[in-house]
Amino acid sequence: MVATKSMERTLVAQLGEREGQEVLLSGWMHTIRRLSKFAFLLIRDASGVAQVIVDSKEQLSLLAELQDESVLEVVGTVVAEPNAPNGFEIHKPRIRLLSPVRDVVPFPINKGTLNANLDTILDNAAFGLRHPHKRAVFTLSAAAMAGFRKHLNEQHFTEITTPKIVASATESGANVFRLDYFGRNAYLAQSPQFYKQMMVGVFERVFEVAPVFRAEPHSTTRHLNEYVSLDVEFGFIQDHRTVMKLLTVLIQAMVTHVLDHCKTEAALLEIKPPVMPIEFPSIFFPDALELIYTRYGDDCREEPDLSPQHERWLCEWALEQYQSDFLFVTGYPSSKRPFYTHPDPVNPRYTNGFDLLFRGMELVTGGQRLHLYADYVKALTDRKLPLEPFSGYLDAFRYGMPPHGGFAIGLERFVMLLLNGQNLRETTLFPRDLNRLTP
Amino acid sequence: MVATKSMERTLVAQLGEREGQEVLLSGWMHTIRRLSKFAFLLIRDASGVAQVIVDSKEQLSLLAELQDESVLEVVGTVVAEPNAPNGFEIHKPRIRLLSPVRDVVPFPINKGTLNANLDTILDNAAFGLRHPHKRAVFTLSAAAMAGFRKHLNEQHFTEITTPKIVASATESGANVFRLDYFGRNAYLAQSPQFYKQMMVGVFERVFEVAPVFRAEPHSTTRHLNEYVSLDVEFGFIQDHRTVMKLLTVLIQAMVTHVLDHCKTEAALLEIKPPVMPIEFPSIFFPDALELIYTRYGDDCREEPDLSPQHERWLCEWALEQYQSDFLFVTGYPSSKRPFYTHPDPVNPRYTNGFDLLFRGMELVTGGQRLHLYADYVKALTDRKLPLEPFSGYLDAFRYGMPPHGGFAIGLERFVMLLLNGQNLRETTLFPRDLNRLTP
Numbered sequence: 001m002v003a004t005k006s007m008e009r010t011l012v013a014q015l016g017e018r019e020g021q022e023v024l025l026s027g028w029m030h031t032i033r034r035l036s037k038f039a040f041l042l043i044r045d046a047s048g049v050a051q052v053i054v055d056s057k058e059q060l061s062l063l064a065e066l067q068d069e070s071v072l073e074v075v076g077t078v079v080a081e082p083n084a085p086n087g088f089e090i091h092k093p094r095i096r097l098l099s100p101v102r103d104v105v106p107f108p109i110n111k112g113t114l115n116a117n118l119d120t121i122l123d124n125a126a127f128g129l130r131h132p133h134k135r136a137v138f139t140l141s142a143a144a145m146a147g148f149r150k151h152l153n154e155q156h157f158t159e160i161t162t163p164k165i166v167a168s169a170t171e172s173g174a175n176v177f178r179l180d181y182f183g184r185n186a187y188l189a190q191s192p193q194f195y196k197q198m199m200v201g202v203f204e205r206v207f208e209v210a211p212v213f214r215a216e217p218h219s220t221t222r223h224l225n226e227y228v229s230l231d232v233e234f235g236f237i238q239d240h241r242t243v244m245k246l247l248t249v250l251i252q253a254m255v256t257h258v259l260d261h262c263k264t265e266a267a268l269l270e271i272k273p274p275v276m277p278i279e280f281p282s283i284f285f286p287d288a289l290e291l292i293y294t295r296y297g298d299d300c301r302e303e304p305d306l307s308p309q310h311e312r313w314l315c316e317w318a319l320e321q322y323q324s325d326f327l328f329v330t331g332y333p334s335s336k337r338p339f340y341t342h343p344d345p346v347n348p349r350y351t352n353g354f355d356l357l358f359r360g361m362e363l364v365t366g367g368q369r370l371h372l373y374a375d376y377v378k379a380l381t382d383r384k385l386p387l388e389p390f391s392g393y394l395d396a397f398r399y400g401m402p403p404h405g406g407f408a409i410g411l412e413r414f415v416m417l418l419l420n421g422q423n424l425r426e427t428t429l430f431p432r433d434l435n436r437l438t439p
Numbered sequence: 440m441v442a443t444k445s446m447e448r449t450l451v452a453q454l455g456e457r458e459g460q461e462v463l464l465s466g467w468m469h470t471i472r473r474l475s476k477f478a479f480l481l482i483r484d485a486s487g488v489a490q491v492i493v494d495s496k497e498q499l500s501l502l503a504e505l506q507d508e509s510v511l512e513v514v515g516t517v518v519a520e521p522n523a524p525n526g527f528e529i530h531k532p533r534i535r536l537l538s539p540v541r542d543v544v545p546f547p548i549n550k551g552t553l554n555a556n557l558d559t560i561l562d563n564a565a566f567g568l569r570h571p572h573k574r575a576v577f578t579l580s581a582a583a584m585a586g587f588r589k590h591l592n593e594q595h596f597t598e599i600t601t602p603k604i605v606a607s608a609t610e611s612g613a614n615v616f617r618l619d620y621f622g623r624n625a626y627l628a629q630s631p632q633f634y635k636q637m638m639v640g641v642f643e644r645v646f647e648v649a650p651v652f653r654a655e656p657h658s659t660t661r662h663l664n665e666y667v668s669l670d671v672e673f674g675f676i677q678d679h680r681t682v683m684k685l686l687t688v689l690i691q692a693m694v695t696h697v698l699d700h701c702k703t704e705a706a707l708l709e710i711k712p713p714v715m716p717i718e719f720p721s722i723f724f725p726d727a728l729e730l731i732y733t734r735y736g737d738d739c740r741e742e743p744d745l746s747p748q749h750e751r752w753l754c755e756w757a758l759e760q761y762q763s764d765f766l767f768v769t770g771y772p773s774s775k776r777p778f779y780t781h782p783d784p785v786n787p788r789y790t791n792g793f794d795l796l797f798r799g800m801e802l803v804t805g806g807q808r809l810h811l812y813a814d815y816v817k818a819l820t821d822r823k824l825p826l827e828p829f830s831g832y833l834d835a836f837r838y839g840m841p842p843h844g845g846f847a848i849g850l851e852r853f854v855m856l857l858l859n860g861q862n863l864r865e866t867t868l869f870p871r872d873l874n875r876l877t878p
Contacts, residue, residue: 009675026675028839046595046643069839099810101839126637126835135641142598149585156485159581161667161850163869164603164650165616165627167876177604179618179627182656182873188604188618188627195869198565198878202574204485210650211603217621228600236448236465371538392878396565400467400508400540411600430602430634434621437606439637439831 007075013047015088018078025050025090026098028130029070031110032063039063041093042085042110043074052076052090059095068110069130071099118425125430125439136265137427140258141415145209147257148230148409151250157234158203162195164188164211168389177215188213191408193340194393196233197369200404201396205234209411219434221423222308222361224412226432232366233406240342240352240368243405244328247356247364248280251326251409258418269419274325274359281318282328285350288314304336312360330354339379342368342405352405358417366407373397446514452486454527457517464489464529465537467569468509470549471502478502480532481524481549482513491515491529498534507549508569510538557864564869564878575704576866579697580854584648586696587669587848590689596673597642601634603627603650607828616654616664627652630847632779633832635672636808639843640835644673648850658873660862661747661800663851665871671805672845679781679791679807682844683767686795686803687719690765690848697857708858713764713797720757721767724789727753743772751799769793778818781807781844791844797856805846812836 010023027045038055041063052074054060076093106124107116109131114121121128128134149159166189169176177188191212199206212229232250237243255274259266283291288310289301296313300306306314306329318327331350334343344350353367370376376397380387387394415427425431430439449462466484477494480502491513493499515532545563546555548570553560560567567573588598605628608615616627631647638645651668671689676682694713698705722730727749728740735752739745745753745768757766770789773782783789792806809815815836819826826833854866864870869878 026841071839071841098841099836099839101837103837105838123831124834126640126831127838129638129641138599138641139597141600145598145600146588146592149588153585158578159584160577160868161580161584161650163665163871165652165665165871165876177618177620179616181616181876182654184876186876199568199868201565202568202577209648211600213604215621226602226604392562392565395563395878397538398540398542399544399566400510400538402465402510402537429599429638432602432604437604437620437623437625439633439834 011047012043012045012050012086015050015078015086019080019088020078022075022077023090025052025074025076027072029063029066029068029072029101031068032066034060041074043072043090049085050088050090051081051084052093054093054095059093062095062097065100065102066097067101067103068105068108069127070097070101072096073098118423122425122431122436123439129429133268136262136268137415137419138429139265140262140269140418141411141427143258143261144254144411144414144418145228145230146261147254148250149207149209150257151253152205152207152232155205155246157205157207157232158199160192160196160199160203160206160208161210162189162192162199162208164213175215177213188215190214191229192231193338194390196231196406197340197401197404198393198396200233200235201399201401204236204402207232212408217434221425222413224424224428224431224433227413227424227428228411230409230411230414231406232408233404235402235404237368237403237405239403240330240354240366240405243366243368243407244280244282244330244354244356247366247407248326251280251356251364252276254414255418271419274418275319275323276326277322277324280326280328280356281322281324282330282354283314283318285329285331285333288329291317304333306355306362308361311357311362315357315360318357325359327357328354329357337367339383339385340369340376342370356407358414359420361413361417363413363417364407364409366405368403368405371397371401371403450486451482451484451489451525454489454517454525458519458527459517461514461516462529464491464513464515466511468502468505468507468511468540470507471505473499480513482511482529488524489527489529490520490523491532493532493534498532501534501536504539504541505536506540506542507544507547508566509536509540511535512537557862561864561870561875562878568868572707575701575707576854576858577868578704579701579708579857580850580866582697582700583693583850583853583857584667584669585700586693587648587689588646589696590692591644591646591671594644594685596644596646596671597638599631599635599638599642599645599647600649601628601631601638601647603652614654616652627654629653630668631670632777633829635670635845636779636840636843637832637835639672639674640838640840643675643841646671651847656873660864661852663863663867663870663872666852666863666867667850669848669850669853670845671847672843674841674843676807676842676844678842679769679793679805679844682805682807682846683719683721683769683793683795686805686846687765690719690795690803691715693853694857710858713857714758714762715765716761716763719765719767719795720761720763721769721793722753722757724768724770724772727768730756743775745794745801747800750796750801754796754799757796764798766796767793768796776806778822778824779808779815781809795846797853798859800852800856802852802856803846803848805844807842807844810836810840810842 007024030042030044033040041052073096076090081089208231342352356364446463466482469481469483472479480491512535515529520528647670776792781791795803
């Protein structure tokens with residue numbers, strides 16, 4: 001046994017500063033290559049992978065029965081070695097076992113790519129997520145959240161936390177998870193929409209990073225039943241254009257933050273930085289349908305919404321026409337937008353609601369909201385919805401609410417599109433869908 | 440109507456920089472005092488309250504029918520006035536109504552204190568939260584989250600987001616909300632415990648800020664059924680003392696961050712900064728019981744847990760003995776701690792689990808966890824729990840997990856105790872309890 005209690009741990013990334021010294025490394029047995037008289041042991045910690053030369057009989061026999069992913073402490077001397085993974089290796093190691101692994105691992109995670117199908121990886125998440133590529137994805141994800149908060153804090157937004165158990169469905173009765181709340185019916189929040197609007201009356205500018213829940217019984221690569229929503233809402237806007245301006249700068253700040261803070265991860269995942277003009281192009285909904293008809297021959301001019309194929313075509317056009325990976329579509333029809341959406345004052349068949357498409361897919365939904373109590377009463381009545389379940393929300397508009405708007409970005413979708421990925425399950429730690437509830 | 444479209448908005452806090460200039464203020468009619476020939480209008484925005492002198496007949500008649508909280512735009516000239524709230528006032532205003540309020544407000548929010556009982560305030564949250572004291576509380580809360588994340592990011596922790604819909608209860612079958620998940624039973628996560636431990640195998644050091652759900656059917660001032668948990672977990676520790684050290688520095692950093700970033704709010708709420716020695720005192724659980732008996736005469740020496748009164752007594756003692764508002768209690772009995780808690784190697788009747796008490800109440804629960812697969816199998820078997828529901832979690836320990844530990848801080852409780860408050864409903868935007876599910 002090695003007396004390591006008093007030694008301070010060195011991370012793999014710090015080896016360069018400690019050449020010639022004796023150090024303590026702690027981490028996982030990433031892989032071991034056994035030759036006749038010695039072995040190359042690769043030890044992995046949060047910061048990287050280091051090579052250890054094991055040549056004593058005693059130490060070799062200690063390692064003999066271990067499987068990959070065993071957790072070890074290694075005390076040894078740092079020696080410069082140009083052929084080692086990061087220019088240094090550890091000689092004369094004394095090894096202490098913290099958690100031996102004797103089971104064979106479900107699939108190898110010490111190869112450059114992860115050779116297992118997605119379901120196998122997800123079934124074995126506690127293990128599969130250790131692969132360096134997987135780690136890189138979720139380091140990016142953390143940086144995306146950090147970039148989001150950083151920019152909004154600089155713009156004087158206040159972070160809020162709102163309840164996820166609610167008394168009534170936010171936007172529609174369908175697609176909500178029902179819950180037994182001490183014998184009463186309750187629901188999981190589909191979005192913090194009502195709460196973030198109420199908080200505009202308090203702080204003017206708010207954001208929230210929190211899970212949302214959608215009980216949509218389909219299983220596609222584009223949807224999950226639980227995801228993290230990056231929500232923004234703010235007051236004293238002119239109209240949805242003010243919201244789009246803030247969103248544009250926010251997205252640019254998030255992309256820049258992620259690429260600046262995750263250089264290693266971006267290189268590992270071969271991220272192609274998005275093409276982002278200073279101002280993102282924008283197209284009015286009916287014009288978008290017309291364009292699709294003219295350019296691609298699909299007569300969708302009477303459709304109330306865009307299909308996934310339509311979104312891909314529009315993005316293809318925006319990249320060609322405006323050199324932009326992002327495209328705003330404005331003025332979605334009222335029939336397809338929730339009751340709180342502000343109508344287009346010029347043509348009330350359309351709204352001041354928009355989507356932001358990114359690389360062929362909707363990334364953000366947002367818009368200007370109604371702000372006058374009387375307009376809410378009318379909107380709910382027009383849709384034959386009762387007022388009573390909304391009373392706590394409607395109060396905000398009875399007691400003075402400025403013109404306001406906001407949007408919601410899907411975190412996992414942002415990361416997926418940044419990676420040019422195809423499946424949200426690749427950018428969600430523990431995805432939830434129609435079939436998957438574990439781990 | 441005023442042509443304000445082209446003018447940029449000035450915040451109340453910026454008035455000092457614009458003396459003599461014409462500015463556009465936007466905000467709420469905080470209050471109006473009508474005299475015979477003119478009126479003092481106070482307009483409130485996110486940054487403060489400004490006084491406007493209204494003396495034209497036309498403008499006075501516009502305001503005549505309005506109630507407090509109407510949303511206005513005011514264009515006028517900034518004039519230095521030592522008697523005004525912040526040294527400046529607005530003269531020759533032209534006022535534009537954005538959202539008139541004609542209903543009488545439920546209770547006044549333009550007084551120094553909020554004179555309404557808590558239930559009335561909570562029932563009218565969209566309105567009551569606008570009171571400057573309420574705003575200050577939730578500005579503090581946002582700063583507490585920011586301080587938490589900032590410190591942990593500096594310590595190389597990675598932020599994670601884990602699912603809130605889970606297939607089985609985390610710690611016990613009781614006290615979980617059940618949910619219909621496409622015809623299957625699912626539950627709301629009581630904590631991210633299993634997931635954050637699994638992620639120690641990936642990132643070594645992780646944290647999460649997210650809601651947790653406890654279906655405890657009581658209604659006390661100390662508990663809510665949904666709250667925000669600040670969760671931390673990290674690997675390569677010696678034992679629970681390593682965790683306590685990190686927690687101590689984190690709490691100090693959070694308090695400092697909040698007080699540094701919320702000077703105005705702290706003054707408004709008359710916050711008494713906590714007494715924090717560099718090292719928080721700590722007492723072993725059986726010694727704590729003995730102390731309570733000796734000092735306060737309550738013979739609780741056979742009790743497996745501390746009562747709220749015990750916690751108050753211990754904190755009284757710690758403040759007197761160690762000049763500390765914080766006190767660690769270590770070594771809670773195994774019978775009262777979850778199965779994943781690491782036993783005290785010296786006396787397995789006790790654990791390496793701790794609580795951190797703050798001003799008479801438990802603020803944090805944490806400890807060292809088991810890290811060997813065989814120990815988990817034994818712990819679950821000893822408690823007569825089946826292995827199968829935990830398989831996705833147990834895999835992490837089959838494939839190598841370092842010694843690790845962590846803790847969870849209740850955000851609303853942290854803010855409540857910082858304010859010397861008594862009721863979590865004061866520091867939760869939209870509380871959820873046995874009786875309250877709205878707004």
